[in-house]
Amino acid sequence: MSNIAFIGLGIMGSPMAVHLQNAGHTVKGFDLNPSNAQKLVDAGGRAVTSIADAVRGADVVAVMVPDSPHVQAVLAGEKGVFETAEPGALIIDFSSIRPDVTQELAKQAAERGFRLIDAPVSGGEPGAVNATLSIMVGGSAEDFAAAKPFLDTVGKTVVHVGTNGAGQTVKSANQLIVATNIQALAEAVVFLEAYGVELGPALDVLGGGLAGSAVLNQKREKMANREFAPGFRIDLHHKDMGIFTTAAREAGLVTPAGSLIAQLVASARANGDGHLDHSALLRGVERLSGTLNKEN
Incomplete structure (x- = not known):
């Protein structure tokens, strides 16, 4: 079982974080809207008030936010994941963003000793609630293998489609x-x-x-x-x-x-x-x- 930070607890992120908590992982969730963390808390997870609090002690960092600038801010911004996460952490970006942004963030992550995969999902809210998402994954084969148990918890069809950016x-x-x-x-x-x-x-x-x-x-x-x-x-x-x-x-x-x-x-x-x-x-x-x- 792993310590997971889940950043972004909206329509998609909230049920995904709950599934990971219910699978036996320890999940800390952060969202700009604190009320979005309630379902995770009800499942036994923790709500925290900053990215730094979420990633402290986490070996996996999951991100589910709306757009490229949001992912850039979460990962590379001040007091973001790159500044505050544990060395060697596996970052799973479930967001749907520009492929070139993913590639640049993956490069920055590697330079800082992190592993990053892009894992955007399809299936909408029903897929997130029922853990039947289709997940298209870009990244190294080794990082995909490390992430697959977590991906299998929230998705039904999980496919490694290529290097960083291919998922997007x-x-x-x-x-x-x-x-x-x-x-x-x-x-x-x-x-x-x-x-x-x-x-x-x-x-x-x-x-x-x-x-x-x-x-x-x-x-x-x-x-x-x-x-x-x-x-x-x-x-x-x-x-x-x-x-x-x-x-x-x-x-x-x-x-x-x-x-x-x-x-x-x-x-x-x-x-x-x-x-x-x-x-x-x-x-x-x-x-x-x-x-x-x-x-x-």
Whole structure:
């Protein structure tokens, strides 16, 4: 059993930290919002008030924060992980950030005697709660092997995809596919409703054929009920699509569908939907079609 510092206890980080505590590890959690630590405390973990307190005595440091600047601040900032963690600590960054930022942070970590892997996840809040996340891991084979028991505790599909930054690159591809599927499902829902087709049976039969997907299974009820409490916010998917389109451009790639989806996500955010679940791309289809009920 290990001493684990878990930094970032939001929608995803909180259940992940609880799973690690329940597995028998000793987990200390830190979040800028102290109330986010309550579920970890209820599971027997500890809430602390700073990164330095969290990493003191920890042989594993897990990070789950929203964006590249947040990870840079947590790891390389004043009184951050690099300044205060135990020598040789294994750092597992579950955040979804730019691949080049991960590569630079991994270099800095190695220079300071730490081991760092990028381990972004897919599966949203249900995957975090049920410990069924898909985790794409970038880093050395040795560091992956050291981290795998912890990854297996919070995820179901855990795959080493390459060196540092590879995990983030695969996550970018994942976010392209997810957003495209959500947009297609949203358009299908609006289309079916426009013709008076009963939505439940229609989605049942679509889900049983080639059109079936994890997106359809997880997002159909949110769309049908127009209930968009966030499992994964549009704000975050907007950030992820920016990572994808920037990296694709830097590689000289032409990604017409990806560019269009990125603009549709940006439009949803610009229209005030950034705090909603990404299934609220449905509202964008309705907005463009003139059928949006502004009370929903």
